[in-house]
Amino acid sequence: MDNSQYKLLVIDDELGVRQSLTAYLEDSGFTVYDAPDASTGLALFNELLPDLVITDLSMPDTNGLTLLQQIHDVLPSTPVIVISGAGVMGDVVQALRLGAADYLIKPIVDMEVLVMAVYKSLERCQLLVDNERYRLESEKANIELKRHIAALEQDQRAGNFVQQSMSPVSPFTADQYICEHSIIPSLYLSGDCIDYAYITQRYYAFYLADVSGHGSAPAFVTIWLRNVVAQLVRLKKMLVDFENQESALLSLLELINVQLIEMGINNHLTLTIGVIDTETNKLYYVVAGHLPLPVLLTNGKARFLEGSGKPIGLFEGAKWEVTQLDLPYGDFSLLLFSDGILELIEEKELIAKEELLLRVVEESQGHVDSIIDIVEVKNIEELPDDVAVLSIRKVV
Amino acid sequence: MDNSQYKLLVIDDELGVRQSLTAYLEDSGFTVYDAPDASTGLALFNELLPDLVITDLSMPDTNGLTLLQQIHDVLPSTPVIVISGAGVMGDVVQALRLGAADYLIKPIVDMEVLVMAVYKSLERCQLLVDNERYRLESEKANIELKRHIAALEQDQRAGNFVQQSMSPVSPFTADQYICEHSIIPSLYLSGDCIDYAYITQRYYAFYLADVSGHGSAPAFVTIWLRNVVAQLVRLKKMLVDFENQESALLSLLELINVQLIEMGINNHLTLTIGVIDTETNKLYYVVAGHLPLPVLLTNGKARFLEGSGKPIGLFEGAKWEVTQLDLPYGDFSLLLFSDGILELIEEKELIAKEELLLRVVEESQGHVDSIIDIVEVKNIEELPDDVAVLSIRKVV
Incomplete structure (x- = not known):
């Protein structure tokens, strides 16, 4: 440490002792002031407010113990090292009781002991100051943190409400x-988002999206997604382009990809989106980095539909591909899930989880409530991730 | 403090000294162990890991200085108080250099000095431990806080983007x-929200709302509000009830009041909402706790429209009143503001601010850009509140 920043005050009526103390402490780098008696010492103390005081206990004008108390009346935190003759240990005990930081016995044979006592006392002061500072900092940060968490709870409540108020009618x-x-x-x-609409009495358009991350940002993204898709569908009749179903889907994905990147946040999304043309009985769909894949249930047998593609919001200029599928003419169920469902299936390997998911779908006969019952979502107190299920059933 | 929780180890080859030290410390409430030589002492130290060691410096088997080092090799934080004969201060200095916590000179005249030395050394340990704990706590809380703030920035960016993407076309x-x-x-x-729509080629419906609070929650509320009003207007043709314009407006307000209370957050909103019937040239409007009041500008003269009512989301079963106004047949401008505008007007009293706002409107001729230029919103680096301006101008 830089000793010169510390102001020490030496008070002793014996000139020789005072001078040798002062000289040694100055040689050690401290800034030292000295006084020949208690009253001068106290005046100097009031003027300088030194970091530490070294005082003789027996002085002609005022007892050192009284001076110690007077100093602590002004600034209780100031360390005071007292010096006493060998024969008067009672005074030392009294001084320690009154809060002296340390004591030295005359004659001071080795001045290094004095310097060590000074260091120790200054260190204790510093520790107390640091302690108080850290304690206050920690308290302040924790209060701020609590405020943030309370605000987050409000955000959460408002966000949930908005998300639910925007949810499509079910069933x-x-x-x-x-x-x-x-x-x-x-x-x-929730960063999961589902929407569907029956458009111009012919097309079932639907999607299930999963936005990465936690908190308000992904929730805002789900709202934005819902809004931008709905606007495009409503205003521009996108997705129901009679001429070219495929290019309509692709333009939509490219547009939300551009906008999500433009948003400049760290959240991306995966999505499965599709349109069923009820006239031609064809399904057009795109899988944008989304797992699990869509599940088709026909005649009691479930299977994953094929599909792959990049997530949205990560790669500029990304392209996707539309898969076309002739749907069965009889009853069928098409099911989409967010990956939260896989975490609820008690298998270790992804492939085993997916196999089991097919069995769950078969057992549920494509009903959302049954699926939720079977994987026991509602018995889990703290879901590791959102669980979203979308079912489109055709009942002839 | 409860001394019995502290284990002290006394090592001295002089039986008398050892016994008197041990007895005094036990009387002071400490849990004391003792050893007659350095090697027994070190073995006991390794077994007990005491909180503090008091050791004689000169013992027949091992030098006290060596023992001090051996103890610190095991546990550097253990305070060791050394006891030395009066004639060998050199050893004391050496011990202090090697990290002894304190020293006592034999003969120990007053045992209270010993106890004080023990207290001081234990206190220093505690201070160091506390310091480390507070420092870590403070660090942890600050890291957590930074994470929260970074998340908030993401929320903010996403929220702004969504709000803007939902904004109506302007002009x-x-x-x-x-x-x-x-x-x-x-x-x-922003907790400010503006929307307007031209419905069935006859009605201009519009509102300006200001949601209280900061952060994501009010932003979610603006999105919810926009969504619920748009849905009602789109699906139920509310606000354009040809039979009764007034009851349509009132049902809307009562419904959003119920829903906002149900949301269970601490945010409420103030709002001015209105419908212009372009066929009858009538304005129907409600002021729900919102200031400033709407401003009507005709023939270069601006005036506040009357209106008052409760804010939304605070009072269950609250009711509002619709004010009807025959609009001028020539050109006019109707202007709505959020109260953020008043904070930018350099007058102290509200009434003076409002007067000046009328002059600003007159100078702007009802153009939003001019108003923003005149109050110099864009020159202010940190706006105290959002500023929202809605202008509906009729130009015949």
Whole structure:
């Protein structure tokens, strides 16, 4: 440490002792002031407010013990080292009781002991100061943190409410089709998002998206996604381009990819989006980095549909591919899931989890409520991730 | 403090000294162990890991200085108080250099000095431990806080993007009317919200809302509000109830009041909402706790429209009243503001601020951009509050 920053005050009526103390401490780098008696010492103390005082206990004008108390009346935290003759240990004990930081016995044979006592006393002061500072800092940060957490709870409540108020009607039935869905959010705000619409009495458009991250940002992204897709569908009749179903889907994905990158946040999303043309009985769909893959259930048998593609919001200029599928003419169920469902299936390997998911779908006969019952989502207190399920059933 | 929780180890080859030290420390409440030589002492130290060691410096088997080093090799933080004969201060200095916590000179005249030395050494240990704990706590809380703040920035960016993507087109022109608006958000996410729509080629419906609070929650509320009003207007043709314009407005307000209370957050909102019937040239409007009041500009003269009512989201079963106004048949501008605008007007009293706002409107001729230029919103680095301006101008 830089000793010169410390102001020490030496008070002793014996000139020789005072001078040798002062000289040694100055040689050690401290800034030293000295006084020949208690009253001069106290005046100097009041003027300088030194970091440490070294005082003789027996002086002609005022007792050193009285001086110690007077100093502590002004600034209780100032360390005072007392010096006493060997024969008067009672005074030392009294001084220590009154809060003296340390003591030295005359004659001071080795001045290094004095310097060590000074260091120790200054260190104790510093420790107390640091302690108080850290304690206050920690307290302040914790209060701030609590405020943040309380605000987050408000955000969460408002965010959940908005997300739910924007959710599509479930079940929604039209033209032999039943759409139903469920999103069970984890402790955090949900980044899962489902929407579907029956457009121009012919097309079932639907998607299930999963935005990465936790908190308000992904929730805002789900709202934005819902809004931008709905606007495009409503205003521009996108997705229901009679001429070219495929290019409509691809333009939509490219547009939300550009916008999500433009948003400049660290959240991306995976998505499965599709359109069923009820007239031609064809399904057009895109899988954008999303797992698990869509599941098709026909005649009691479930299988994954093929598909792969990049997530959205990560790669500029990314392209996707539309898969076309002729749907069965009889009853079928098409099921989409967020990957939260896989964490609830008690298998270790992904491939085994996926196999089991197919069995769950078969057992559920494509009903969302049954799926949720079978994987026991509702018995889990703290879901590791949101669980979203979308089912589109055709009942002829 | 409870001394019995502290284990002290006394090592001295002189039986008398050892016994008197041990007895005094036990009387002071400490748990004391003792050893007659350095090697027994070190073995006991390794077994007990005491909180503090008091050792004689000169013992027959091992030098006390060596023992001090051996102890610190095991546990450097253990305070060791050394006891030395009066004639060998050199050893004391050496011990202090090697990290002894304190020293005592034999004969120990007053045992209280010993106890004080023990207290001081234990206190220093405690201070160091506390220091480390507080420092780590403070560090941890600050890291957590930084994480929260980084997340908030993400939320903010996503929230702003969503809010802007949901903003109505500005300017929007139809049937002699020009609607334009601007929202300049403060550092936080905006709680201001403007929307307008031209419905069934006859009605201009519009509102300006200001949600209390900062952060994501009010931003979610603005999104919810926009969504719920748009849905009601789109799906239920509310606000354009041809039979009864007034009851349509009131049902809307009562519904959003119920829902906002149900949301269970601490944010409420103030709002001015209105509908212009372009056929009858009538304005129907409600002021729900919102200031400043709407401003009507005709023939270069601006005035506040009357209106008052409760804010939304605070009072269950609250009711509002619709004010009807015959609009001028020539050109006019209707202007709505959030209260952020008043903070930018350099007058102290509200009444003076409002007077000046009328002059600003007159000078601007009802143009949003001019108003923003005049109050110099864009020159202010950190807006205290969002500033929202909505202008509906009729140009015949």
